[in-house]
Amino acid sequence: MIRRVKYSEIDFVKYTECIETSVQRNWYTQKDILDQLSGNWHILVYGNYEAVMPVHMYRKLGINFVHMPLFCQQFGVFSKTDNPQINDQFLYFLKKNYAVFFYLFNQDNNFSVELEKRKNYVISTCDYTVLKKKYFKGRKSAVKSSQHLVYKEIELDDQSLLFFKNNFKGLEKQSDWDKLKAYLSFLSKTKSLQLCGAFFNDSLINLAVLIVDKHQLLLLSLINDENYKAENGASFLIDRILNLYIHEKSFNFMGSNIRGIEIFFKSFGAELREYYFLENKFLKRFS
Structure with a gap:
């Protein structure tokens, strides 16, 4: 099951371990980098930090939107093994519970549904x-x-x-x-x-x-x-x-x-x- 974890409630030891041992590991999901570029982020978590997904919030016209911080290329789901079924759950949770302005997954995330793609x-x-x-x-x-x-x-x-x-x-x-x-x-x-x-x-x-x-x-x-x-x-x-x-x-x-x-x-x-x-x-x- 996917749950939202506020910044103040994140177990950063477990979060960092999940990120560092993930097959999708990338630069932007490190705590210090997100603190620098976002300043307003939290995570979605599967199980006991078996998979995590950072989410940056952007406020415009009095509404909070999911967006990408300036200079960040890829976020997405991070786990030891990329699992399209678990990724689908993150995707469903994101679309159901947020107003998504713009969100970039990473090159190692796969889904059972077809999404638009960018090139790297x-x-x-x-x-x-x-x-x-x-x-x-x-x-x-x-x-x-x-x-x-x-x-x-x-x-x-x-x-x-x-x-x-x-x-x-x-x-x-x-x-x-x-x-x-x-x-x-x-x-x-x-x-x-x-x-x-x-x-x-x-x-x-x-x-x-x-x-x-x-x-x-x-x-x-x-x-x-x-x-x-x-x-x-x-x-x-x-x-x-x-x-x-x-x-x-x-x-x-x-x-x-x-x-x-x-x-x-x-x-x-x-x-x-x-x-x-x-x-x-x-x-x-x-x-």
């Missing part, structure tokens, strides 16, 4: 020389033409934040930019942030923002100065990161349903990992 791309840990043979022909050419650039791992400081603000797209609200800065600061303090830059004539022209997890690197953002698009800095950066780290950590591109970005991810030999989601399209039109 992942490169598993492997030998870089083997991986490079899987690059698309055009990507190999772009990487080859960008070898005049210089790769540096840099700190989060006023200069890198200025590059963020001048070139980051998609954060129209000042409050969203403030949340991003706070999140970056949090990641930096917890030693979970890695900033990888491509430099041209000593100028930063591309920046890969990575979240460093135990077994994977997650691409939070790839920021480009459009004035230097011809230098192929984005291809240079991803290739260099894979060269340095893919033998020890998998690489999660964090998904995109924009065709051009999707092809860019695939061109590095990444594999498709689809995940299900719920969305109220009527509410979205008025958000």
